[in-house]
Amino acid sequence: MFGLGSRWGNRSGVASGDLERRVAALEEAVRENRALNVRLAELTDVVTELLLPVAARDEEKLEELLGKYRGDFS
Amino acid sequence: MRSLSQLRRPGALDVLQVDASGILLGAGRERLVDVAFDGRRIWSFWVLRDGEQGEDGVRLAWPKPLRPFLDGVTDVTMTDPASDTVLFSRTVQFGERSERIEVVNAAGRPLAIDKSLKLVETFDTRDAAQVEPLLDAIDEVLGALREVGLDAFLAYGTALGAIRDGGLIGHDSDADLGYVSTYDHPVDVIRESFRIQRALTDMGYRVTRYSAIALKVHVEESDGLDRGLDVFGGFMRDGVLYLMGEIAVPFEREWIYPLGTATLEGREFPVPADADKFLTATYGPRWRVPDPAYKFTTPASTIELFNGWFRGMRTGRAGWHAYHKRTARQQPSVSDVAREVAERHPDLATYVDIGCGRGTDVAWFADRGVSAVGLDFQPYAFEAEAQRRADDPRVTFQLFNLLELRHVLAVPAWIARMPGPRAVGCVHVVERLGHRGRMNLLRAARMVLAGTTGTLHLQFLSQKGRDGYARRTGARKPLDPAVVLAEVAESGGRVLEEVRTSVSSEPGSSQVCRMIIDWNA
Numbered sequence: 001m002f003g004l005g006s007r008w009g010n011r012s013g014v015a016s017g018d019l020e021r022r023v024a025a026l027e028e029a030v031r032e033n034r035a036l037n038v039r040l041a042e043l044t045d046v047v048t049e050l051l052l053p054v055a056a057r058d059e060e061k062l063e064e065l066l067g068k069y070r071g072d073f074s
Numbered sequence: 075m076r077s078l079s080q081l082r083r084p085g086a087l088d089v090l091q092v093d094a095s096g097i098l099l100g101a102g103r104e105r106l107v108d109v110a111f112d113g114r115r116i117w118s119f120w121v122l123r124d125g126e127q128g129e130d131g132v133r134l135a136w137p138k139p140l141r142p143f144l145d146g147v148t149d150v151t152m153t154d155p156a157s158d159t160v161l162f163s164r165t166v167q168f169g170e171r172s173e174r175i176e177v178v179n180a181a182g183r184p185l186a187i188d189k190s191l192k193l194v195e196t197f198d199t200r201d202a203a204q205v206e207p208l209l210d211a212i213d214e215v216l217g218a219l220r221e222v223g224l225d226a227f228l229a230y231g232t233a234l235g236a237i238r239d240g241g242l243i244g245h246d247s248d249a250d251l252g253y254v255s256t257y258d259h260p261v262d263v264i265r266e267s268f269r270i271q272r273a274l275t276d277m278g279y280r281v282t283r284y285s286a287i288a289l290k291v292h293v294e295e296s297d298g299l300d301r302g303l304d305v306f307g308g309f310m311r312d313g314v315l316y317l318m319g320e321i322a323v324p325f326e327r328e329w330i331y332p333l334g335t336a337t338l339e340g341r342e343f344p345v346p347a348d349a350d351k352f353l354t355a356t357y358g359p360r361w362r363v364p365d366p367a368y369k370f371t372t373p374a375s376t377i378e379l380f381n382g383w384f385r386g387m388r389t390g391r392a393g394w395h396a397y398h399k400r401t402a403r404q405q406p407s408v409s410d411v412a413r414e415v416a417e418r419h420p421d422l423a424t425y426v427d428i429g430c431g432r433g434t435d436v437a438w439f440a441d442r443g444v445s446a447v448g449l450d451f452q453p454y455a456f457e458a459e460a461q462r463r464a465d466d467p468r469v470t471f472q473l474f475n476l477l478e479l480r481h482v483l484a485v486p487a488w489i490a491r492m493p494g495p496r497a498v499g500c501v502h503v504v505e506r507l508g509h510r511g512r513m514n515l516l517r518a519a520r521m522v523l524a525g526t527t528g529t530l531h532l533q534f535l536s537q538k539g540r541d542g543y544a545r546r547t548g549a550r551k552p553l554d555p556a557v558v559l560a561e562v563a564e565s566g567g568r569v570l571e572e573v574r575t576s577v578s579s580e581p582g583s584s585q586v587c588r589m590i591i592d593w594n595a
Contacts, residue, residue, distance in 0.1 A: 034382025038286045041264035042479035050484060066488040072275035073473045073481055074282040 087152055087161035088131075094144045094168050096135040099125065106365060108155045111148040111175055115198060116140070117187040118155065118245065118366035139193035143177045145169030155364055188247050189368050198244030202339075205242065207295035209341050212249050215291050215303045216344065219253065222273040226253040227333050227344040229306055229317065230356060236336040237349045238362060245366035248304065252317055254330050255309040260383045263287055263309045268480070286384040288318045315355065318384060322376040323355045387477050390506050391451060397548040398431065398455040406434040411499045411531045411588065416442065418590070419528065423493040426522050428515060429503030431548075433459035433471060440468040447489055449474035476507060482514045486521030494526035501533045504558065505549040512558070516565035520593045529570065530591040532558070536574055539584035543577050555587045567593045 053065050087107065088100030097109075104122040108115050117137060119125070125132035136144060145168055152162040168175065177185050177193070184199040197205070212232075219226040228236050229252030235243040242249075255263045264286040271289060274281050280292040287307030295301050308317035315325030329348035336345040346352035353361040357368070412435040415425065425439040430448030433456040439446040440463065448456050448471040456471045463469040475481045489496070498519045504512050519530040535549040544550055555572065562569055571590040576583040 031378070031382050034379070035386070037260040037383050038264060038386075039479055041261045041268070041286065042483075044261070045265055045268045046480055046483045050487065063491075066484065066491075069484050070472060070481070070488065072271050072281060073475070073478075073485075074271070074280075 089152065089162045089164075090131055092150055092164065092166050094136075094141075096133055098130065099132045099134070101131065106155055106367060107161065108153045108366060110151040110153070111177060113149065113151065114177075114184060115186055115245065115366070116177055120367050123369075124367065137187045137191045137193075139191070140177070140187060143175055146171040146173045146175040148175040155366060186245065188245060189366070192247075194247040196245050196247045197242040200242075205339055207299070208242075208249060208301065209339055211293040211295050211301050211303060212251070212338075212343065213341075214293055215251060215305070218274055218277055218279065218291070219251070219270070219305065221277070222270050224253045224255075224270065225331065225333060225344070226251045226305065227330075227346055228252075228336065228338065230320075232338070233336070233345050233349075234353055234357060234361060236338040236343060237345060237353060238364075240337045241339050243364075243366075248302075250304045250306065252306045252308055254315065254317070254327070255307060258309055258311045260286075260309075263307060264384070267307050283387065285318060285380075285387060288384070316379075317355075319380050320370050320372045320376070321355050322373075322379060325351070325355060387475065389477060389508075389511075393506075394452045394548065395454055398452060401546075401548075402432075406432055408438045409435050409499070409501045409533065411435070411501050411533045412438055414588070414590075415497045415499055415529075415531050416444075419495055419497050422495055422497055422528075424489070424496040426489055426496060426498045428474070428476075428498060428500040428518065430471070431455045433463075433469075435499060435501075436469060436471070437463060440466055444468065445492065446470070447472065447492075449485065451475040451477075476503075476511045476514045476518070479514070482518050483521075486518045489522045490524055495528045496522055496526050497528040498522050498530045500530065502535065502547045502549045504532060504534045505551060505553045509561070512561050513565065516561060516567060516591075519591070520565065520567065523593065527594065528592075530567075530589075532589045532591065533586055534558070535584060536587035537585035539577075540582040541578060541580060541584055543584035555589075558587075558589065562589070562591055565593075566595075567591050568595050 049069055050065060053062055088102055089097065090100055091098040099121060102121060104120060106118065106120055109117045109119070117140065119134055121132055121134075125134045147165060147167050150162070150164055150166045151160060153160050179185055179195065183195050185193045186196045186198070188194050188196060212228075216226055227233070228250070230250040231243050231246040232249045232251070235241055235246065255266055257263045257266060267287045267289065271281050271283060274291060282290040282292070282302065284290060284304075289305045290302040291305055292300055292302045306318040308315060308321070310316075310325065310327050313324055314322060315330070316322050329351045330346045332347060333344040334347050334349065335342045336349065358371075415422065416439070422444050425436070425444050425446040427433075427435050427446065427448050430436050430450045433448045436446040436448035437459055445468045448459075448469075450456055450471075451474060453473050460469075460471040472485060474485050500515060500519070504515065507515065516530075523530065535544055535547070535552045536555050538544050538552045544552070555574070559569060569589050569591055572587065574585055574587045576585050
């Protein structure tokens with residue numbers, strides 16, 4: 001997938017087998033990119049729900065939030 | 075104008091044979107057939123789509139869940155659902171029993187095959203008194219969603235039934251709701267879904283997440299049944315409506331909002347503003363023609379899109395459920411990993427079992443005076459032990475999914491505050507995970523162990539023998555230790571010890587690999 005860029009300039013002489021391989025690599029890259037949506041949303045959720053209260057240094061509140069945050073895991 | 079169903083040519087069905095192996099039909103055209111036992115619809119099929127063409131005709135095998143019931147006598151009737159024309163009727167003896175065949179569940183409630191070939195309690199056998207609690211449940215969940223800021227509406231089969239017939243579809247078995255978010259980016263729609271789940275949980279509902287934007291909200295119906303209503307998230311982006319998990323079509327927001335209404339079993343419920351456009355997007359232009367054997371023909375590109383954006387959180391969950399159900403009566407045994415940890419860390423304060431299953435090791439540590447936390451994404455597995463140990467302050471169980479980053483970050487952050495030294499055990503889990511799941515396991519272990527001298531103790535199947543060990547442990551297939559070594563290195567950890575041992579002295583024995591890992595280099 002990451003070797004794709006260097007081959008880009010040489011498009012005219014691409015054999016069909018190579019094209020298939022490149023399409024497969026692109027599909028894989030698209031899949032990985034799409035999956036980033038969930039990762040980013042999860043990370044943002046943790047930061048906003050948990051890390052911001054940590055920054056406030058309120059120990060009691062943090063303990064409560066850590067418990068509450070995992071309370072709806074399903 | 076006559077409907078498409080009326081334009082279909084009638085004609086007899088050439089039934090050559092009906093027996094326990096299935097139904098054999100003579101050559102014929104594609105058509106939809108309802109099969110009834112003693113007058114009650116039990117299954118529907120499309121002759122050519124679902125049948126297998128052979129030399130002697132088209133053979134339709136009975137759906138697998140139905141087969142155990144095929145022992146006894148019943149009147150088999152086949153009808154054309156569009157015209158109710160009886161195409162075939164005969165008393166058939168299956169197997170040896172002389173009693174009538176009754177396709178019912180343990181409580182004696184009638185069952186039928188649904189469109190996913192599952193044997194379920196369908197609506198056609200529910201009388202008004204049984205339907206009312208479901209309508210109440212729909213009302214309640216719509217109200218709860220409104221309270222958390224979402225204008226939800228009837229979707230999929232529930233919308234189709236309400237809009238087309240004013241009622242629940244007889245061969246359907248669940249109720250579906252949907253909403254279209256005001257956000258237009260998958261990340262924001264997913265974050266909104268997390269928020270909704272929290273809000274509904276706060277309101278006292280049990281909510282199960284099926285994907286990043288699909289939830290099941292459980293309601294206790296007035297007849298005491300626990301019913302889960304599916305709530306599918308959706309959004310509009312660049313003129314396309316995306317509704318989990320089948321719809322990705324060019325659409326206008328005005329065709330959804332402001333919502334209209336439709337009558338379902340005599341009560342009004344919200345549906346998208348343009349019902350025809352919405353149902354065409356869901357079921358195609360022929361949505362007005364009933365089809366109990368309907369199968370979505372969602373384009374592969376749409377499935378791929380939803381898989382990439384939203385799915386992948388529940389991989390393996392059903393398989394583990396089946397495993398725990400199958401092995402529930404097996405004698406529990408303490409793992410070698412637990413004994414190894416106890417020996418290596420005589421001063422251990424907290425033991426964490428990732429993928430704890432029934433919680434045998436957790437209970438064993440607690441009995442030795444060590445606080446123990448059992449983590450598993452299959453709560454069904456540890457439910458019994460959690461109840462037995464409800465009053466034991468040393469025992470905690472927590473639902474934990476290695477495929478959800480929120481779990482992977484928040485649960486270890488909580489455990490890292492427990493007394494040290496802490497150690498982590500993980501027995502026959504990594505074989506069933508992909509790279510992402512295993513990296514998340516290593517990440518979680520590293521967080522749990524932060525600030526202590528503790529270690530992660532892994533055990534996995536490295537060579538599958540012919541001794542049934544892979545099936546007995548749920549490991550299924552072996553994992554190359556080289557893969558794990560590379561992943562540990564990638565996580566910044568080091569392998570302190572690695573041993574491979576046969577699980578018995580029998581020839582052809584399986585081999586397991588045990589690794590002790592830390593991040594204290």
